[in-house]
Amino acid sequence: MRGKILGVLLGVLLVTFLIVPSSIAQTSLPRNETVYTLGALWSATTWSLYNPSSTYGTEQFMYMPLFLYSNMKDGWLPILGESFQAVNKRTLRVKIRKEAAWSDGTPLTADDVVFTFALTKEVGIGPGNGWWDYIQSVRAVDSKTVEFIMRPDAVNYASFLGYALNTRIVPKHVYEPFEKKGVQAVKDFLNDDPAKQVVSGPYKLYYADPNIVAYGRIDNWWGKSIFGLPVPKYIGNIIYKDNSVANLDFEKGNADWGGVFIPDISALWKDKKLPVKTWFDNKPYFMPDGLDLLYISYYNPLLRDPAVRKAIAYSIPYQEMLDKAYFGYGNQAHPSMVIDDFEAYHQYIDSAYAKYFWGTPNGKLKTDLKKANDILDKAGYKKGRDGIRVSPDGKRMGPFTIQVPSGWTDWMMMCEMMAANMKAIGLDVKTEFPDYSVWWTRWTQGTFDFILGWSAGPGYDHPWNVYRVVLDPALYKPFGQDQYGNFERYNNPEVGKIIDKLAATLDPKVRKTLYYQLQRIVYRDLPAIPLFYGAHWYEVNESYWVGFPTAKDPWWFPSSPWHAMALPTLFGIAPKGQTPKVPAWVNPVSKGGLLVPTDDILSALSKAK
Amino acid sequence: MRDHALKPFLKYLGRRLFFLVLTYFIAITIIFILPRAIPGNPLAQILSRIATVGSANPEMLSNVQKTLMEEFGLSKPLYAQYVDFITRLFKGDFGTSIHYYPKKALDVIAPYIPWTLFLLIPATLIAWIIGNTLGAVAGNKRGTWVDNVVLNSSLVVSQIPYYWLGMLLIYVFAVNLGIFPNQGAYSQGIIPSFSLSFILDVLYHYILPFLSIVIAAIGGWAIGTRLLVINELDADYTIFAVNLGMRDSTVFKYVFRNILLPQITGLALNLGSALGGALITELIFNYPGTGYILFRSLSTLDYQLIQAIFVILILAIYLANFIVDFIYAIVDPRIRLGQGEGS
Numbered sequence: 047m048r049g050k051i052l053g054v055l056l057g058v059l060l061v062t063f064l065i066v067p068s069s070i071a072q073t074s075l076p077r078n079e080t081v082y083t084l085g086a087l088w089s090a091t092t093w094s095l096y097n098p099s100s101t102y103g104t105e106q107f108m109y110m111p112l113f114l115y116s117n118m119k120d121g122w123l124p125i126l127g128e129s130f131q132a133v134n135k136r137t138l139r140v141k142i143r144k145e146a147a148w149s150d151g152t153p154l155t156a157d158d159v160v161f162t163f164a165l166t167k168e169v170g171i172g173p174g175n176g177w178w179d180y181i182q183s184v185r186a187v188d189s190k191t192v193e194f195i196m197r198p199d200a201v202n203y204a205s206f207l208g209y210a211l212n213t214r215i216v217p218k219h220v221y222e223p224f225e226k227k228g229v230q231a232v233k234d235f236l237n238d239d240p241a242k243q244v245v246s247g248p249y250k251l252y253y254a255d256p257n258i259v260a261y262g263r264i265d266n267w268w269g270k271s272i273f274g275l276p277v278p279k280y281i282g283n284i285i286y287k288d289n290s291v292a293n294l295d296f297e298k299g300n301a302d303w304g305g306v307f308i309p310d311i312s313a314l315w316k317d318k319k320l321p322v323k324t325w326f327d328n329k330p331y332f333m334p335d336g337l338d339l340l341y342i343s344y345y346n347p348l349l350r351d352p353a354v355r356k357a358i359a360y361s362i363p364y365q366e367m368l369d370k371a372y373f374g375y376g377n378q379a380h381p382s383m384v385i386d387d388f389e390a391y392h393q394y395i396d397s398a399y400a401k402y403f404w405g406t407p408n409g410k411l412k413t414d415l416k417k418a419n420d421i422l423d424k425a426g427y428k429k430g431r432d433g434i435r436v437s438p439d440g441k442r443m444g445p446f447t448i449q450v451p452s453g454w455t456d457w458m459m460m461c462e463m464m465a466a467n468m469k470a471i472g473l474d475v476k477t478e479f480p481d482y483s484v485w486w487t488r489w490t491q492g493t494f495d496f497i498l499g500w501s502a503g504p505g506y507d508h509p510w511n512v513y514r515v516v517l518d519p520a521l522y523k524p525f526g527q528d529q530y531g532n533f534e535r536y537n538n539p540e541v542g543k544i545i546d547k548l549a550a551t552l553d554p555k556v557r558k559t560l561y562y563q564l565q566r567i568v569y570r571d572l573p574a575i576p577l578f579y580g581a582h583w584y585e586v587n588e589s590y591w592v593g594f595p596t597a598k599d600p601w602w603f604p605s606s607p608w609h610a611m612a613l614p615t616l617f618g619i620a621p622k623g624q625t626p627k628v629p630a631w632v633n634p635v636s637k638g639g640l641l642v643p644t645d646d647i648l649s650a651l652s653k654a655k
Numbered sequence: 656m657r658d659h660a661l662k663p664f665l666k667y668l669g670r671r672l673f674f675l676v677l678t679y680f681i682a683i684t685i686i687f688i689l690p691r692a693i694p695g696n697p698l699a700q701i702l703s704r705i706a707t708v709g710s711a712n713p714e715m716l717s718n719v720q721k722t723l724m725e726e727f728g729l730s731k732p733l734y735a736q737y738v739d740f741i742t743r744l745f746k747g748d749f750g751t752s753i754h755y756y757p758k759k760a761l762d763v764i765a766p767y768i769p770w771t772l773f774l775l776i777p778a779t780l781i782a783w784i785i786g787n788t789l790g791a792v793a794g795n796k797r798g799t800w801v802d803n804v805v806l807n808s809s810l811v812v813s814q815i816p817y818y819w820l821g822m823l824l825i826y827v828f829a830v831n832l833g834i835f836p837n838q839g840a841y842s843q844g845i846i847p848s849f850s851l852s853f854i855l856d857v858l859y860h861y862i863l864p865f866l867s868i869v870i871a872a873i874g875g876w877a878i879g880t881r882l883l884v885i886n887e888l889d890a891d892y893t894i895f896a897v898n899l900g901m902r903d904s905t906v907f908k909y910v911f912r913n914i915l916l917p918q919i920t921g922l923a924l925n926l927g928s929a930l931g932g933a934l935i936t937e938l939i940f941n942y943p944g945t946g947y948i949l950f951r952s953l954s955t956l957d958y959q960l961i962q963a964i965f966v967i968l969i970l971a972i973y974l975a976n977f978i979v980d981f982i983y984a985i986v987d988p989r990i991r992l993g994q995g996e997g998s
Contacts, residue, residue: 074842075844075846077844091756097756097757098701098756099701099704099705169722170719170721171718175719233726233757253846255766255943256770257839284839285943286838286941287937287942287943287947291837291940291941294830300843480695481693481956482954483955484693486699490696515713528696528720529713529717530706530713530717530720
């Protein structure tokens with residue numbers, strides 16, 4: 047009997063061994079030629095951009111845009127494009143590099159660009175999705191020149207530039223046969239065979255299975271003569287099932303370049319003496335990724351009173367939250383919603399007014415429970431026997447809930463701290479941590495009391511992008527209907543007018559005045575309360591690769607490996623033991639590089655007829 | 656005569672089969688309803704992934720949401736979605752995964768199945784063999800130090816959550832001692848090939864997750880078997896056999912055969928549910944199994960993937976159940992002959 051069981055057991059083992067290694071390929075990626083990323087790839091889908099979310103790497107390494115935008119230097123790196131020309135105030139022509147070609151040798155032409163835009167509109171998903179809201183036409187002037195004309199009824203320079211320049215281009219000769227079969231064929235295209243992939247970037251898929259997705263460098267890449275080649279021969283992306291496993295791997299040096307939340311990161315170099323770096327050596331360690339706010343929905347009538355909102359704003363323990371729950375990974379946000387960590391955006395903040403209004407030297411809110419209580423007392427909210435206030439028309443202030451998705455430990459702790467302080471000023475606030483999809487539904491449908499959520503980040507359209515996502519009445523939808531944006535359902539037509547004017551102006555002075563106007567309204571109504579700048583996760587373990595940009599050597603934005611700006615990082619690093627060489631082309635044109643400042647493009651448009 | 660014996664047997668099997676099919680439909684209906692009862696947006700993960708990479712653009716997200724709602728038929732009324740689901744199922748089409756769009760749900764699951772079976776089938780079998788042997792020995796030597804050791808350690812081990820055991824193993828053997836790898840099914844950077852070095856590498860990564868499952872499962876089996884043995888030892892036939900003067904080992908053989916029946920049921924059910932993977936074990940060891948895919952599908956509220964996994968999983972459990980029924984009917988004459996005529 048036992049012999050039989052053993053036999054069966056061995057049989058099962060043998061069979062599974064035969065099934066498991068289903069593919070036969072080369073045996074390994076050499077460690078000193080492979081950069082391993084962390085936190086970029088959690089699942090693999092397709093390597094086609096006509097997908098709601100293609101596999102990480104498709105956008106970053108395989109398909110290139112005409113110009114690649116860089117946050118930190120607020121400039122545009124000409125990749126497929128070579129130069130631009132403003133024909134008139136609404137028309138931009140882009141010259142495509144004569145060298146630009148697909149990996150199968152086919153030249154990359156204006157036809158590819160025109161085709162990409164048309165296909166996205168036809169399919170409804172894909173690169174540059176939504177471009178038709180801002181761009182009237184995309185036309186090939188000749189084989190290497192493409193012309194974009196802005197819609198006269200939706201003048202919005204930032205969105206126009208973003209769509210025209212930053213859209214990833216796909217090969218017409220690959221996609222056209224699918225398009226002829228119909229939209230579904232385009233959507234079903236997995237593009238998962240490395241041998242058949244036709245790309246414009248310096249990498250393409252090398253190998254993929256449920257454990258890893260690896261990209262391999264194309265050594266005869268068309269851009270070699272202009273940009274050189276990225277240094278790592280391979281980019282390996284382990285598909286981690288869990289954050290803690292990923293973090294442990296990073297600690298062990300198995301991953302080089304991360305873009306994840308790692309608790310207490312400085313302990314890795316201070317206590318464990320590991321060659322780990324973030325952008326800054328000290329707090330806040332990271333650059334900001336965007337503005338995170340406390341959204342207070344207009345759904346609950348008790349929370350509509352600006353006085354209540356103002357009292358809440360004073361009750362929030364801003365600094366304490368960042369220190370205790372966030373390991374100091376971000377700075378307190380400026381109440382104007384402008385990310386003041388970047389020098390370039392200071393011009394858009396009415397500092398004098400902020401200082402006057404909030405009564406602090408830096409114009410930021412200071413936690414002051416007494417003041418918060420005073421505001422509520424004055425507004426007629428009397429405390430009941432249980433310590434909870436009652437509104438002037440006799441309604442108990444609560445229970446309210448403050449929500450973030452379950453498992454977001456840092457944000458969960460912040461919610462607990464905010465709830466405690468709000469309770470201290472007489473508002474009955476409880477925390478609730480629903481599943482992500484439930485939280486998302488409530489957030490996008492406006493059916494919540496308080497939600498901690500994000501908005502937008504630094505970019506060529508900042509701070510306009512934040513005002514628009516948070517406040518724009520054009521995004522207003524009734525409670526219970528899905529809308530990404532205007533989550534709290536603030537409906538102020540005056541704000542809408544300012545936001546539209548801002549998008550349409552090329553005059554820096556006008557822009558400034560409009561921003562100042564907006565800030566007065568924001569302080570008065572407090573539709574949402576800016577809390578802090580969420581960190582743009584960026585951590586490197588230099589056990590195998592050195593030369594990653596840091597604040598001390600800021601040659602490129604500290605881009606998470608998953609970000610659209612990731613690629614140039616790979617050109618300036620080197621295997622340990624070798625000296626990294628920063629490519630000259632990452633610098634602005636004025637310093638001998640290729641990077642075109644956003645202002646140059648805007649002023650060219652404003653000077654054109 | 657053969658006919659006479661076969662008829663109730665077939666009737667018994669027929670009835671079992673009928674109920675299996677019926678309950679199967681009820682089960683998959685529940686699986687259809689449950690995820691949809693959660694007030695969450697199944698597109699939330701996809702949309703927020705788009706929102707966080709690059710600049711968030713409200714129009715684009717609205718466009719994507721609209722396209723996907725149509726794509727997955729989510730805007731249709733519930734009954735239409737259900738009819739769609741069942742008719743597709745009959746054609747063997749499990750639908751397209753939301754999270755892994757445009758991959759078919761089945762294509763998403765398939766690569767994970769061999770890994771999970773490879774981990775769980777041997778682990779379940781080994782735990783079953785060791786646990787039963789220990790339990791039988793302990794029951795047979797009731798009251799001795801052997802029994803004490805087995806019973807007490809089994810009680811302790813069976814109460815340890817298997818994921819905690821897994822974490823402990825990682826902490827001791829991977830982090831502190833550095834003998835075993837902390838994660839993965841094989842070494843990072845190795846690309847699967849059919850070579851001895853790859854197989855050895857896989858086995859090396861296999862040890863810790865395998866042990867964490869085996870150790871945690873042994874206790875339960877041992878306790879169960881011990882109790883069964885003790886019961887059987889007190890049964891009339893055993894006392895009769897002992898009084899006849901039979902050798903201990905012969906008596907034990909009879910006893911062992913009798914206790915095997917319920918334990919085989921347990922084993923079959925365990926093997927049936929093996930397809931579901933060992934969810935948390937797979938997560939903490941970063942092991943590419945179906946448990947992980949199940950976890951992903953639930954946390955992203957991927958309706959089609961949840962459905963596909965459960966349709967397969969329930970089918971496997973029911974198959975195992977049916978096989979048990981079948982074996983029972985063969986092994987146990989009481990079922991084969993008696994129940995066919997009864998109720």
